[in-house]
Amino acid sequence: MGPQLHTMSNLFAQLGLPNQEGEVERFIASHRPLDNEIALYRAPFWSEAQRAFLKEEIIEDADWAPVIDDLNRRLR
Known part of the structure; x- marks a missing residue:
């Protein structure tokens, strides 16, 4: 996997x-x-709208997925 494309701030x-x-x-x-x-x-x-974006990006394992995973971990 390459470098993370998005930051938490971008998310x-x-x-x-x-x-x-x-x-x-x-x-x-x-x-x-x-x-x-x-x-x-x-x-x-x-x-x-936020819910739909998060769900779609995770399901598609899109560019946003790594930073969303990080947010998920930090919220637990």
Whole structure:
């Protein structure tokens, strides 16, 4: 696998969320721990559009998948 194409900051921008480092860390801290029984895209804090994006990118193992996996780990 090559270098990661997207950053956490890019992912947050793509999701329409504040994407500065401190804002990303605050988001993660305020939404963790996410129950292991809940798929990341089903977490209650996502909008329908965010949920659809996360689900599609993971299912397709798209360019965004590695950074979404990282977010998933950090939220657990």
